Amino acid sequence: MVEAVQEADFEIVRREDFSDVTYLLEVLHPQLARAAKPGQFVIVMSHEHGERVPLTIADFDAKRGTVTLVIQAVGKSTREMQRNCKAGTRLYGLVGPMGEPSHIGKAKKVVCVGGGLGVAPIYPQARAYKQSGAYVIGIVGFRSKNLMFWEDKFRAVCDEFIVCTDDGSTGLKGLVTEGIRQALAKHADVDELVAIGPPIMMKGCAEATRARGIRTVVSLNPVMVDGTGMCGGCRVKIGDGVKFACVDGPDFDGHQVDFDDLMARLARYRPEEKKALERWQEACRLEARKA
Amino acid sequence: MAERPALERAKNFTEVACGYRLEDAQREAERCLMCPDQPCVAGCPVGIDIPNFIARIGAKDYRGAYDVITDTNLLPAICGRVCPQENQCEGVCTVGESLAPVAIGRLERWVGDTAIAEGWASSPYIEPAPYRVGIVGSGPAGMACAADMAKAGCDVTVYEAFHQPGGVLRYGIPDFRLPNDVIDAEIRNLEKLGVKFECNTLVGRLFTIEQMVGEMGYDAVFIGTGAGYPTMLGVPGDSLNGVLSANELLTRCNLMRAKEFPSYDTPLPLGERVAVIGAGNTAMDAMRVCLRLGAKKVYCIYRRSRTECPARAEEVHHAEEEGVEFHWLTNPVAVLDDGKGGVRGMRCIRMELGEPDDSGRRRPVPVAGSEFDFDTDLVVFAIGTNANPIMGQTSGLKLNKRGYIETDASLATSLAGVYAGGDIVTGAATVIEAMGAGRKAAASMKSYLGIRDTELPYVTETRGGAGKLFGIDLRERNFARIRVAAPTQP
Numbered sequence: 001m002v003e004a005v006q007e008a009d010f011e012i013v014r015r016e017d018f019s020d021v022t023y024l025l026e027v028l029h030p031q032l033a034r035a036a037k038p039g040q041f042v043i044v045m046s047h048e049h050g051e052r053v054p055l056t057i058a059d060f061d062a063k064r065g066t067v068t069l070v071i072q073a074v075g076k077s078t079r080e081m082q083r084n085c086k087a088g089t090r091l092y093g094l095v096g097p098m099g100e101p102s103h104i105g106k107a108k109k110v111v112c113v114g115g116g117l118g119v120a121p122i123y124p125q126a127r128a129y130k131q132s133g134a135y136v137i138g139i140v141g142f143r144s145k146n147l148m149f150w151e152d153k154f155r156a157v158c159d160e161f162i163v164c165t166d167d168g169s170t171g172l173k174g175l176v177t178e179g180i181r182q183a184l185a186k187h188a189d190v191d192e193l194v195a196i197g198p199p200i201m202m203k204g205c206a207e208a209t210r211a212r213g214i215r216t217v218v219s220l221n222p223v224m225v226d227g228t229g230m231c232g233g234c235r236v237k238i239g240d241g242v243k244f245a246c247v248d249g250p251d252f253d254g255h256q257v258d259f260d261d262l263m264a265r266l267a268r269y270r271p272e273e274k275k276a277l278e279r280w281q282e283a284c285r286l287e288a289r290k291a
Numbered sequence: 292m293a294e295r296p297a298l299e300r301a302k303n304f305t306e307v308a309c310g311y312r313l314e315d316a317q318r319e320a321e322r323c324l325m326c327p328d329q330p331c332v333a334g335c336p337v338g339i340d341i342p343n344f345i346a347r348i349g350a351k352d353y354r355g356a357y358d359v360i361t362d363t364n365l366l367p368a369i370c371g372r373v374c375p376q377e378n379q380c381e382g383v384c385t386v387g388e389s390l391a392p393v394a395i396g397r398l399e400r401w402v403g404d405t406a407i408a409e410g411w412a413s414s415p416y417i418e419p420a421p422y423r424v425g426i427v428g429s430g431p432a433g434m435a436c437a438a439d440m441a442k443a444g445c446d447v448t449v450y451e452a453f454h455q456p457g458g459v460l461r462y463g464i465p466d467f468r469l470p471n472d473v474i475d476a477e478i479r480n481l482e483k484l485g486v487k488f489e490c491n492t493l494v495g496r497l498f499t500i501e502q503m504v505g506e507m508g509y510d511a512v513f514i515g516t517g518a519g520y521p522t523m524l525g526v527p528g529d530s531l532n533g534v535l536s537a538n539e540l541l542t543r544c545n546l547m548r549a550k551e552f553p554s555y556d557t558p559l560p561l562g563e564r565v566a567v568i569g570a571g572n573t574a575m576d577a578m579r580v581c582l583r584l585g586a587k588k589v590y591c592i593y594r595r596s597r598t599e600c601p602a603r604a605e606e607v608h609h610a611e612e613e614g615v616e617f618h619w620l621t622n623p624v625a626v627l628d629d630g631k632g633g634v635r636g637m638r639c640i641r642m643e644l645g646e647p648d649d650s651g652r653r654r655p656v657p658v659a660g661s662e663f664d665f666d667t668d669l670v671v672f673a674i675g676t677n678a679n680p681i682m683g684q685t686s687g688l689k690l691n692k693r694g695y696i697e698t699d700a701s702l703a704t705s706l707a708g709v710y711a712g713g714d715i716v717t718g719a720a721t722v723i724e725a726m727g728a729g730r731k732a733a734a735s736m737k738s739y740l741g742i743r744d745t746e747l748p749y750v751t752e753t754r755g756g757a758g759k760l761f762g763i764d765l766r767e768r769n770f771a772r773i774r775v776a777a778p779t780q781p
Contacts, residue, residue, distance in 0.1 A: 010491075035497050045454055051547065051556035077556055093454035095491040100684065225547065225557070226462075228452050228493060229679050230519030231539035235530060242523055242530070247680050261530055264632040268532040272558035279553055 010091040030065030038124035039102030045093030058120035070120030107191035115197030139179035145169035206254035216254035297612035320348040330383040336727040371400025420444035430458020432515030432713030435729030462546040495685035518714035528626030533634035537577040537673035562668025569673035575606040701735040
């Protein structure tokens, strides 16, 4: 029986808003849902004039035929998507899954850490480790309690679950590194730590485990254009060498990553980002006035 | 052929070479001697019947000229623009021995453009064949293979990772050399032949090559994924903000239309001065794109001299006219930091030509003590590329030591039914060579599938039944593929 090629039409079947900046899109793409593995990402274009935006896959469901993306509205593109991407609308471009899948090895005890936007993509990692039989300690960080999401999903796959909030409104007061300190103090036999979040957070997590020599995997998020290993824009410094996050990563050994170089390169387009956002906000104001 | 004046054309992306008018084409066609040797045909990597199409122009049978060309090359409007004819057909032209060679490339381009304007399409009657063929990559190799397999009656699907098809023709070659509407027109011609294009599909990750020939039911597959992975500069400061590969610059500008930022969202900040390292066609494209994006000064830094420069002669000539400042025999030593993580300038060293290396070219050696600094805002490097790693990462295909896909003389890979050609096999080369590889692989695929190739002369059967089995010609293979039913997905 010959399997027909799936016609992907990138329809958004569900939209959920966690806060005024964080929102979830569930996109219909059965072939992508079947192929996706933890740690991989997609590149999205919301319309023909858009830019290529890399987004880590936060969840995938082969039965429903959907992949889930959790997005933070930071600049022009993500705010425009927040405004326009409602259930029933379509994306112009969606390609993936990209990157090498996370290597879910034989670790017996794993700490999975997600901060900010990294909370969403750490979920499939935690689930995969749980399915492989490991003892999973999940640590997530939010600015405050009212920005939390997916608590039930995490509790279902973690043996221990630590929440950290900047303002102490729930769980531990402090950054996720505080949670790591607590977990490492309690467990002497942690095999591996996986951290996903802003570079400064991943750098902190790598430092927290360096002395104990615990294998630490981070998921890097440099600026990308093609995502298929063809332009070198996403180059990162790993040890003495240079790798491309889109095809050699996005997972790398956290103790080898030059985070300062990554953070400097992420600032490359600040002036253009600012200009694009101002221009878009002005356009929105004019539109609102006309209405 | 008329060209737009250098200073005016360096401000926008409209095509530089204006193309022939009818009178120019007729006049140029008359210059062909119709010599008996026909060295031009052998000089063409795909063997176009050049004297024949030129004769048709002379006989005012322009549609006939198009049919002759498209018998061999389905993309004349593209090849006429980007082939290095001086190294191919025109380089061996008999007329060129004493006068300027016949401008074969310009004639081909004129025929291709006329076909687009008139809406001609090569739609011969095609006998359907019961085979499904998958093509990975919609660049020149994939397009050429798709054309041949579609003409042989197969059901062809071309997969492309980007959101628009064309491969390097789209993202690499700028509009002023190869306008996007020419690419769109040629793709429409392929679609008229029945070829299907599926974009936003990253083969290897969305599904693997093994899945294609297995559960997805493809009878043969061609891989033309290219060699885009750029070689890094490898000098101190090469990861500063403001250092980027020519591939990234061209992709932002051509595919993502950063030249129209902010009405298109992808940015490409340039500064006033750009230094481009390298002197191949990619480097020339990068330099001329930067001029058009508003750079006041564009420098070309190349470690060898102008005579060794690998770019197409017309491109170097155009770049010189448009005001690129060439620094031959110069090599980068370091990129200098402006204190804020960006580029302030570069340190380079002068070179001189020493003894020949293995390639026969004289090897450049640094001149001791000749380092110098200069100011620049952007550094673009175009010093070579490597194989795209995704096929190697996601399939069992055998690769060679440098990471390219290993093939035999018929372009077959280590997986039965899977063929490969173009840059992913040979390393970075030209559009026409990729197309030649696509056609060669198609001939092998037709033979593998048992499709009788009407272009090949078959030897008449000998007495005694040699070459036959049970009365059936051995070349007429009856081919049956047994597919094991895949277990259903959980």
